[in-house]
Every structure is written in structure tokens, then in C-alpha cells.
Amino acid sequence: MTMGVLDALGGFRLTLRQVFEPRVTLQYPEEKRPKPPRFHGRHVLNRYPDGMEKCIGCELCAGACPARCIYVRGANNDPERPTSPGERFGFVYEINYLRCIHCDLCVEACPTEAITESKMFEFAFTNREDAIYTKAELVVDDEGHPRRQPWEDWRDEDERWTSAWVRATAPGGDPAFEGVVGWSPELGVGTRPPERGQSDLPEDEATPVFSLRAILASRIFRQHGGRAW
Template sequence: MADHKAKKAKEPGLGAKVAGFGVTFATMFRKIETEQYPEDKRPTQLRFHGRHQLNRHPDGLEKCVGCELCAWACPADAILVEGADNNDADGERFSPGERYGRVYQINYLRCIFCGLCIEACPTRALTMTNEYELADDNRADLIFTKDQLLAPVQSGMLPAPHPMVEGMEERDYYQGKVSGATPEQERWVQAKEQSEAAMAAAEKGEGV
């Protein structure tokens, strides 16, 4: 009996209960700060760590030289790089260096977006964009390949492979001396495309 009276004495009074509900009622009439995503997308900060991108030089050659330093720096083991030598015999190059990244993959099931790979890259070939919509219902689709990560060819560029700018060395590219593709590079790419089209037509004719 004494314990029952003690518990009853500790219970909050009517005023305290009304005050508690007052907080609830006051919140009910406040403006709700709801983000209407994905209809309305808020801009990210400039240094936001989003999807990676493999960059190009102004003439279209790739900045990645296949050194694999990004893969070594990754704490989550999310990056796979396989380098290969450029073909100097006919001037066909993917990068200004001796090597290029033949295979480049990032597993976004593992990536923690720490940015250590960006700091490790010696040629500024790898950067991070502001794109953050990477969800998918298929695990295989979250392993991005080089074709998905490579920056698009912009105005003044030519898709690799093609020769370097005549008279330029590798260091000239990284010193910013190349401003775009030259007419010689354009003629080389056009000649290669015509040769490949002729070979394809010949193979098609033989098959018939």
C-alpha cells in the first residue's frame, strides 16, 4: 500500500502532461522541411566526392598511364588497373606516355569515396565528379569499366588512339602546351577509319 502511494506521488501532474502535448501540437503546425527528391535535386558542394572520371588531354589522348598507383592507394581494394604499352610502330597511342590503362575498373560495391586514389594519381588522370546516383538492382552493373569512366570527347578532341601532336613530348602535354587536336592528327584518324571500313566491307563480301 505504501509502495502504491509512493509511485502515485512520483507520477507527473496534469500540468506536466499538458506541457508535453504542447510540444507535439506546436510541431504539428511548423513548415515541414521535406526534400522532393528525385524531382528536385539539391546541388552538391564543389569538392563533393562522387563518381570517378578518367580525364583526357585537350587533343583527346588519355591522361592515365596505367601506373596502378590508384589501385595501390585504395584501402577498399575497389580499383583494378592493367597497363599496356603504346604501339609506337605506327604512331597509334592512347596516352602520351609509354603505357596506358588498357583495363580500368572501379567496384562501387566496395568504394568508400575517400579520395585517396585521386591524391595518388601522378597525372591528374583520375578525378571525382558530383554525380551520386549510383544505386542499382544488379551487382554486376556497379562495377564500372573504362568505357563508363572515361570522359567524353569534347570539341577540339579526337578519340584515341592516334599519334601525339607532332613535335611534342610527353612532358609538353603535362605542361599545358597542347591546346587541341591538330589537322595532322585529324587526317590520321580519318585515314584509319577509312581503312577499317574498307577491311570490314571486304570481310563482309568474303562472308557472302
């Protein structure tokens, strides 16, 4: 009987020790934890600093989506008043969030960084129609901010970084690409800084900002033994 009581008290040892530890509980939803830089949240469609849309209606995001939740249809630009640079733009763009698994493959497939993901993931729907986001809801506003919907719980930090996955600057784990800006500026933000900490070099050496053309030329030069090609 004595051993049974001692065993029971031993089982509570960890619990009793935690009583004197500092509390880490947050008062959710008033307080929220900071999200990781590459957190996958609700999508946005970005625009260039001049206001033009980045989406060119190529449908590569829809083709890469494993859940088949994206529907895109392109159309020819009006030569007098183009919507995006080039010949075509995204005339129809829809995402069905009843299917979306937030895998981010659409972001990786996009050749113009048009679609990226925000840090906002807390949104609930009272009807199925609200779950299908159209282009009017996905394209950022004239200030470059996501268009907030009534059923979404946005915080300012949720919309501050909407392109972290695009800014992964070391493809294939190659630290030579660290600090390389290979993406275009965005409306309301400009050119976002590259990610850091992908190599063991000191920060001042590991994060210089080069053009993508310069770093590729340097790599090709080294591959040819320092000889011109």
C-alpha cells in the same frame, strides 16, 4: 493528474512550435539539395583537351585504395597512335562499386588528375556485373561529359564539377597556395578555377592566379632569407 497533463503538453511544445515554421522538405527525387563542392560521388576518368587520356596506367590509385576495389593494368602506347602522353596508358581500368567506400584516396594518389569523382551517387544495380565499372564506362566522352548509365540518376549539376577535390589549392592548410593553378586542363572544360576562401584576405587579394612554378620559386626565395641559392 493535472501536472501529468501539463507535462505532456510541455513535451509537445517544440513540436507545436514547428507547425508554424516554413517547410524545408524537398520533393525527392524530383528535387535535390545542392551538394558540397568536394562531395564524393561516382568516379570519372578525365581526358586532355586534345582528347588524349590522362591515365598513364601507373596503378598508384589501386595501391592507395584501402578497399582494394580498383584494378589497373598499364600497356605501352602505340608510337603512331598513342592513347595518352608518354610511354604507357591505362589498358585495363575497373572499379568495383560493391567495395568502393568513396574515400577519394585514389584521387589524391593520381599524379595526372586522371581519376576524379563526380557529384552523382544515386545508382543501383540489378546484377553484380553492372557494379563493376570498366574503362569504357569511366572515361569521359568526346565532349568531356561522364558516360551516363541506365541505372544512374544524373542531374546536370552532378557532372558540372568533377574535380573539386583536386582543386584544393592550399596543401597542409597553407593559404599561400590559394589561387594557384597546379593542375592540367580537361576536355570540354579547360582549366578549372581554383578554390577560394582558404585565407582571411580580401577576395581580390586572396585569389590571384599564379603558376605553380612561380609560387614555389617565391617560397624557396623567402626560405633563403631573400638570397639567391
